[in-house]
Amino acid sequence: MIESSRLILRRWKPEDREPFAALNASPVVTEFLPKPLTRTESDELLDRIEAHFEARGFGLFAVERKDSGACIGWTGLSVPRFEAPFMPAVEIGWRLAEEHWGYGFATEAARRALDFGFTDLDLKEIVSFTVPANRRSRSVMERLGMTRDPADDFDHPLLEPGHPLSRHVLYRLRREASR
Template sequence: MTNNSPQPDQALLRGARVLLRPWRTADREPFAAINADPLVMKHFPAPLSRYDSDALADRIQTHFDQYGFGPWVLDIPGVSECAGFVGLLNVSFDAHFTPAVEIGWRLASSAWGQGYATEAAACALRYGFHALALPEIVSFTALANLNSLAVMRRLGMQCDIHEDFLHPRLPAEHPLCLHHLYRIRREQWIEREKR
């Protein structure tokens, strides 16, 4: 995230109301505000400091540099130039379902409840299944994160409670440790697109 111009090897994905675009240096400040919001970070171990938020932004850019995809900035034209992120990334820990590519999102609370996450995530899934030809994409979150679980279901992702898992980066006794795993395969997504 060294300048304000899009990188040519990073995708620009458009929905009816949303734009998923490459990161700019100017995104760091609003991104830090999102990561510092206790409401946004309710289902994560803790809000992030500015230092930790910038470190996360650096890791996202490294993922783009290495793989050509990652969590894009969610731009809602006319509403917010940086309402959070939505995108794809390689799962960075070992679990029964890895290696895998996950779809994830983190939106400013002001952007909740308006369908932006679902619309943007659909753009990212389309890119993952068509441009990247991924066979499957997963998503996961703590059991109490009902909003994100609802987005996963609206995207057509499916959950088997037998695949619930303890997140390896959290202590087993942590209240957020148990996670639901959702999956969608490429052929399922393509079938949904035909409807």
């Protein structure tokens, strides 16, 4: 468990499956993903997240608000399951329910996940990526101190060539720059 002033980053509980499924089914939250997920797809994703924790000792944490105890989404670290020019790498990512946007929760949670990655896991670099139009996530990356070199941008290999979401921008943060 990792804490910040307003949040707890923790492993998943069975009762988190419902808010996780609602998050993944939201057309607004999944605007820059290929599609919203069905309940079955969401449960399969959560099973993969848990398997990542078991295999690697880290993963995507449930994000819980301290004031309400509500599970509002996730943030954390994972190893992408595809090959790309920047691999091998550890990625930081986040996804929060829309009603929790605009309060700094994504940045707050991601900062703690970065600290965990650099301090506890002794990572040298952490990356993040999204589609160019996803200004909200790109802004979080920039607030975290991550930087982008357009030469690193790539076409996501899990999407068909020419898919409108295939082009991705890559941001990086080296441990020495995170201090």
